[in-house]
Amino acid sequence: MVKVNQSPIGRIVPRHAESRLVEALSDTRVVLVNGARQAGKSTLVAQVARDRDMAWYSFDSPDTLNGARRDPVEFVNLAPRMVIDEVQRNPEVLLPIKELVDREFVPGRFLLTGSARVLGLQNLPDTLVGRMETITLWPLSQGEIDDAPDGFVDAILDPDTEIRHDSDLARRDYVERVVRGGFPEAVAREGRRRRSFHDAYVADLINRDVVQLSEIQHGREMRRLLNLVAARSGQLLQPAKLAALLQISRSTVEHYLALMEEVFLIRQIPAWARNTTTRTVRTPKVALVDSGVAAAVLRQNPDALARQDGELGGLLEGFVAMELARQLTWSESGAEMYHYRTKDNVEVDIVLETPAFEIVGIEIKATSTPRAEDFRGLRHLQERTGDDFLGGYLLHTGPRTISFGPKLRAVPISALWETAAPGA
The missing domain is CATH 3.40.50.300 (P-loop containing nucleotide triphosphate hydrolases)
Known part of the structure; x- marks a missing residue:
């Protein structure tokens, strides 16, 4: 039974x-x-x-x-x-x-x-x-936790849908969601008890599942590597630099990273490039699968993150990236997720590309006051992709949707889970 x-x-x-x-x-x-x-x-x-x-x-x-x-x-x-x-x-x-x-x-x-x-x-x-x-x-999405639509991906990939979203969430509300993450046990707890769950989760994952996949004799090295990766959430994943910091071989770092992906601890986001003649950086970015685990690994205090000078940027980008990754698993679009960066450091945090080569760019900013200069990368992507460019969105912690030109909008982050898919 x-x-x-x-x-x-x-x-x-x-x-x-x-x-x-x-x-x-x-x-x-x-x-x-x-x-x-x-x-x-x-x-x-x-x-x-x-x-x-x-x-x-x-x-x-x-x-x-x-x-x-x-x-x-x-x-x-x-x-x-x-x-x-x-x-x-x-x-x-x-x-x-x-x-x-x-x-x-x-x-x-x-x-x-x-x-x-x-x-x-x-x-x-x-x-x-x-x-x-x-x-x-994946762990619970914000929409699953809130019983909300979770239809943002399908909405922005539909050329006939116009995103208009206002939000009453403030920076502190987003911090609480980032630190909570999506594991049911963590959602059910608060404060020190939530951190205890996250700590035990990481320890069990490394000591139990990783050992099952591959005989690892230096678990401490893997934990140190995880700390470095969590601190680089949303940044390029460069095994050679990580190996130098840990004073171990690059091949060992690459092996450990592969194991972390095998047990769904991290996710690599590949670089997007339309052809081989551009000055595009081909290095992937990395995010922890669960933002609550990332915050716990980094020992981030919610009160400190909620301050305007708090180091929320990388954690918030990882949080948004994984919410998008979750939605892609049930999206009707068939889109894939990438990031974009040129050798001149023009970048877009997330690029979604459909099987028809249509493109949406997404930037994530821990700010309530988006500015025109925040759209530099999105404008570059728009110029490069022409008619294939469906839209560029800057996701922010402010209350309103603001237009920054044709197909360019600043949208509150809560639109991710509060937007319904077309026809829903």
Whole structure:
């Protein structure tokens, strides 16, 4: 029997990913819900599986895990439809799953969850290419927490939609959201208890999941690297410089960074370039997946961040970038997220590009009074992309939407989660 566990915040939060999951189960033999630990994967899967008469098996249970290891072929035949929770603990079951679904084409035969990028695990016996759909579940978005539309991405990528948004949120309100982050346990706590959760989360992730992916003997080095990466949220990711600061090899830094991505601790944002003849910088930027974790790693005090001279910029940019990344997972646009920077230091924090090569640029500023000069990078991008440029938005902490010329607007950050998608 599938049981839905009680949410830490006292209510089951509807997830935007649920409709995608239901759709995938209707025509795909194996569906994987992948994402950060404690993001709510098991709760989401339990809700969906409960109405589909699916048997539940979790590899967090030692007995279940040992049984699956002893005879994985027998294990995958235990029920006509199965949920396997935390499948990354025993990837040996994936090959028997492949053999079974190749014999029997049954949509929704297996529903898997994983807390690491399963197809990147070492010693994986085979893949499920063409047989499996992967749905990534991030920590809660602001719209999911507030029961708000979360339709900003689709709205700005629709040429017929005009963004007009006013907000009553002030800098302090945004600081509270950044420090809170999106993990349900953190949303349910405040102050010191919230920081205790974030500290324990990082420690467990490095000591448990990272060790599972790769034998790491110097966990302290990885923690120091995480501190450096968090301090560079929104900046270029340069492994050679990080290696010099830590006095370790560049290859070790690159290995650690890859592991951090595997366990959904960080996300790299690739550079955008339309062709190879420009003076575009090709180095990716980096953000921590959860802004609350980033703030805790940096030991940032909310009172200090709320001051006008507080070091909010990098954390706020990472917060916005990951809200956009979340929305892209349920957006109808098919857009991808990049950043843009030239060798002359003209930059745009976020660039969204659709499959039709339409472009939207987004700048993030921890200011309530946007200025014309803040649009330098967006104007450059507009000139370069011409008719493909759908719009440029400067997201700020002030109360109103302000026009700064054709297709250029300063918009309060809360528009991210309070804007409805076209037709919603």
